[in-house]
Amino acid sequence: MFRGVSSIHLDDKGRLAVPTRYRAELDECCDNQLVVTVGLDKCLLLYPLPEFEDIERKLVKLPALNKQAKRLQRLLIGHAAECQLDSQGRCLIPEPLRRFALLEKRVALVGQGNKFELWDEDTWNRSRDEWIEAERLGDDEDLPPELGTLSL
Numbered sequence: 222m223f224r225g226v227s228s229i230h231l232d233d234k235g236r237l238a239v240p241t242r243y244r245a246e247l248d249e250c251c252d253n254q255l256v257v258t259v260g261l262d263k264c265l266l267l268y269p270l271p272e273f274e275d276i277e278r279k280l281v282k283l284p285a286l287n288k289q290a291k292r293l294q295r296l297l298i299g300h301a302a303e304c305q306l307d308s309q310g311r312c313l314i315p316e317p318l319r320r321f322a323l324l325e326k327r328v329a330l331v332g333q334g335n336k337f338e339l340w341d342e343d344t345w346n347r348s349r350d351e352w353i354e355a356e357r358l359g360d361d362e363d364l365p366p367e368l369g370t371l372s373l
Contacts, residue, residue: 223332228342230326235319236311237328237339244310253306257318257339258297262348264331265314265322265339266297272335273301314339 227240239247247253251269258273260266268276277298283290300321304312314324322341329345331338340348 222334223337224334225332226345227330229328229330231314231319231324231328232311234313235316235324236313237330239306239310239312240330241310243332244306247306255304255306255312256301257304257312257314258301259318259321260338261296262338263322263344265318265324267330267337267339268335270303277301 223243223246229237229240231237244253247255247269251271254270256268256270256273258266258268280290280294280298283294285291300318302315302318304314306312319325322339323344324339324341327342329340329342331340331345
């Protein structure tokens with residue numbers, strides 16, 4: 222499980238140094254092979270290769286004439302790039318994907334269980350504050366029934 226937020230600097234080549242606490246798990250679960258693709262919230266999604274392959278198999282089975290399915294396929298599969306952690310725990314984030322998510326130097330790596338989200342740090346901080354305010358005001362949609370008993 223990947224959890225927590227890490228503030229990281231991208232180097233001049235656009236490489237992300239994955240925090241040490243995740244490296245052994247990534248080596249074990251995917252032999253340091255990752256897939257990065259676009260997220261719907263103007264962030265990037267960083268998956269261990271086997272996790273992305275599961276999603277990819279489901280996406281390609283969706284109905285070809287369904288517009289929403291076609292959009293998801295184009296976004297998630299069409300922008301997907303494989304990357305490998307090097308011996309120093311770094312992976313190169315392709316320049317077109319960095320441009321999409323407005324990533325420059327400071328980024329936030331956000332654990333999401335089976336994957337990471339990669340955000341421009343300022344965008345992450347603003348979005349997080351907006352989400353907290355929306356929850357405080359009760360502006361969001363109703364929670365799914367599965368979360369009805371969750372105590373926060």
